Amino acid sequence: MKFENMDTLNFKAVKRAFVTRNVRIEDAKGFRSDLKPRNGDLCIAGVKQLGHHQKIEQTDGRRARMFPGDMIIVAYSNRYATDQFEGKVPEAVEPCSLVAAGGIAATLLSRHSSTRKPTELEPLGILCREDGSAMNVMDYALPTAAIDRTVRPHMALVVGSGMNAGKTTTVSAIVRVAKRAGLKVGAIKITGTGAGGDLWFYKDSGAKVTIDFTDAGYAATVGLNLSQLETIADTLYAEAAKSCDIIIAEIADGLFQTETDLLMKSPKFQDMVDSVLFASGDPMGALAGVRHLRALGLVPSAVSGALTASNLAAKEASAATGLPALTLSEFEKNEKVLSLIMKPAKPAKTTTPVGIATGLGLAKDCSDEQFTAVI
Amino acid sequence: MTYSDHLAFKEDETLHFEMEKPLHVRGRIASAVTHGPSQLSYFIYRPQKPRHREQVILSIHGYTRNALQHIIVLQELAEEKGVTIVVPHFTKQDFRRYQQVYPHGDGASPDTALMELVAELQAVDDLDLSTIRAVGYSGGGQFLHRLNMLHPHFIDRMVLFAPGWYTMPDRAYPYPLGLGASEILADRSLSLEGFRKADVLVLVGDNDVSRNGSLNQDEQIDLAQGRTRVARAQNWTRTMNANLPTENQIKLQLLKGLRHGFRRNFETKGYGRLVFDHLLADLIKPSNLQES
Numbered sequence: 001m002k003f004e005n006m007d008t009l010n011f012k013a014v015k016r017a018f019v020t021r022n023v024r025i026e027d028a029k030g031f032r033s034d035l036k037p038r039n040g041d042l043c044i045a046g047v048k049q050l051g052h053h054q055k056i057e058q059t060d061g062r063r064a065r066m067f068p069g070d071m072i073i074v075a076y077s078n079r080y081a082t083d084q085f086e087g088k089v090p091e092a093v094e095p096c097s098l099v100a101a102g103g104i105a106a107t108l109l110s111r112h113s114s115t116r117k118p119t120e121l122e123p124l125g126i127l128c129r130e131d132g133s134a135m136n137v138m139d140y141a142l143p144t145a146a147i148d149r150t151v152r153p154h155m156a157l158v159v160g161s162g163m164n165a166g167k168t169t170t171v172s173a174i175v176r177v178a179k180r181a182g183l184k185v186g187a188i189k190i191t192g193t194g195a196g197g198d199l200w201f202y203k204d205s206g207a208k209v210t211i212d213f214t215d216a217g218y219a220a221t222v223g224l225n226l227s228q229l230e231t232i233a234d235t236l237y238a239e240a241a242k243s244c245d246i247i248i249a250e251i252a253d254g255l256f257q258t259e260t261d262l263l264m265k266s267p268k269f270q271d272m273v274d275s276v277l278f279a280s281g282d283p284m285g286a287l288a289g290v291r292h293l294r295a296l297g298l299v300p301s302a303v304s305g306a307l308t309a310s311n312l313a314a315k316e317a318s319a320a321t322g323l324p325a326l327t328l329s330e331f332e333k334n335e336k337v338l339s340l341i342m343k344p345a346k347p348a349k350t351t352t353p354v355g356i357a358t359g360l361g362l363a364k365d366c367s368d369e370q371f372t373a374v375i
Numbered sequence: 376m377t378y379s380d381h382l383a384f385k386e387d388e389t390l391h392f393e394m395e396k397p398l399h400v401r402g403r404i405a406s407a408v409t410h411g412p413s414q415l416s417y418f419i420y421r422p423q424k425p426r427h428r429e430q431v432i433l434s435i436h437g438y439t440r441n442a443l444q445h446i447i448v449l450q451e452l453a454e455e456k457g458v459t460i461v462v463p464h465f466t467k468q469d470f471r472r473y474q475q476v477y478p479h480g481d482g483a484s485p486d487t488a489l490m491e492l493v494a495e496l497q498a499v500d501d502l503d504l505s506t507i508r509a510v511g512y513s514g515g516g517q518f519l520h521r522l523n524m525l526h527p528h529f530i531d532r533m534v535l536f537a538p539g540w541y542t543m544p545d546r547a548y549p550y551p552l553g554l555g556a557s558e559i560l561a562d563r564s565l566s567l568e569g570f571r572k573a574d575v576l577v578l579v580g581d582n583d584v585s586r587n588g589s590l591n592q593d594e595q596i597d598l599a600q601g602r603t604r605v606a607r608a609q610n611w612t613r614t615m616n617a618n619l620p621t622e623n624q625i626k627l628q629l630l631k632g633l634r635h636g637f638r639r640n641f642e643t644k645g646y647g648r649l650v651f652d653h654l655l656a657d658l659i660k661p662s663n664l665q666e667s
Contacts, residue, residue: 182638335468344403
């Protein structure tokens, strides 16, 4: 075991990334470079050269500037961002990249053509406890607990056509209107890459509880299997349900992203969902998304998102989908907007006509018995 | 049916996926709209284990129109008692003066809208609306007692929780201050007959004496009924009871230390249970009788 004592570092000068915010850092007594990194392991690294990310989001949300030679604590994880980086957990403690400002260290696989090279990191090792065991964000996850209430709060799910479709803005709008209606609102983000931006947005909008997959023990959710994803959803929902009247949930990326696809086809997850809103950047995307959701057995109550910035696009989307297109002004002024949003996503007493999908991408075939995916 | 078949559906064909019977969802809040001309929005919560032949309780919100908060706060009681809760949503846009039971512009009158809702619910097989039981909080209490004057045979049991002011049984004052003729009454008539039939309980916190923006501070009301919710409840109950036979007296209960606020009173302070116990009193056998 190649255990190096933490005392050699000026620990107070180390910048801790957002995804490590639940970690009890005093547990760290040293680091090891002989371990194989696992998803969520805490990595102490030096900044070698600045690239795309010049700042790191800290545990309190402040985005601190980085300089070459700085020491940072991040988490190893995978990364999937169509407009930024694709990365995977490195095979060993070796030079790697900062692929998300929230603090994800990964081996770079690909990047968007307009994105600069990532900031380069030189890891010292994986943070360890006194006994030499690796510290992982999962060790500091919320406990999975059953809901201790006779009733379950309504869960409105916001999904979208892709990144920047307006999902978080839609969640924020629902949070505000629900808060105005005198409700205690929970906002949860089930999948994505650890970063505070969305959580701060939820909090600023008035949500009483704001938690995400990092609170369930994952720095990022790309590459997780369905069981892990369902556990995240269960954990976050149960935590928010302890004190909230209504829970607004967001799933990152578009419906065709692997983990989103898995969750949306999961009967267990579908059973948690009371209503669905679809956010899209354009009317064509809205129609495709609404049809896809219907084919999965979920009826969205409305469409929203970036497309509603244009009244014309909103009208197109509404005409195409047959659903209301909720603009931000509609959220503010329409007294019935919550009843509209809460329209049930599934017919009562009807079994979901889908099974569990196992592959990537688009669903190919769907029947009562089986659901297969294009791989 | 394949996924591709679903994708190939035209929009009008996919409508079968829509919630045709949202009222059949149990254990979850559902929102719906009446099919009739009023198009009244409402929330409904049906318990997972119904009792009392699945009695329905109507809850009428106050002037903040917090219908969703009503259904959320009351759903645990719905489960405990095994009853269904229905909360109509009288929006400001469509039912501006619902507390005074008259239509806004060319829109539907709130009483007609409520009756339309009840008629639609009566068509649902396993809901029991053979007796109409309702609670009205604040402005909802105003609505209910006036509804009982306009439609004396509609409501059987009601709890008026902290209404801001009342229609007094006095024909010298025009409606809604009294029973006298007024423009907003149009050709509708008023009577106290409903109070000879219905069981009526008035609840108000003995500390609900604040004269803030939620209380109508009209000079005429202050003079005729008093300056606080407590004084107005006492005056109204006393005057009404003077016009009612002994066996149909309206009961008034002052709740110690209680101020105004739906959620605080129904949930935090737990008086929602008192309301439900009263509304269901004739259905619940005393425990000693059950044991014998």
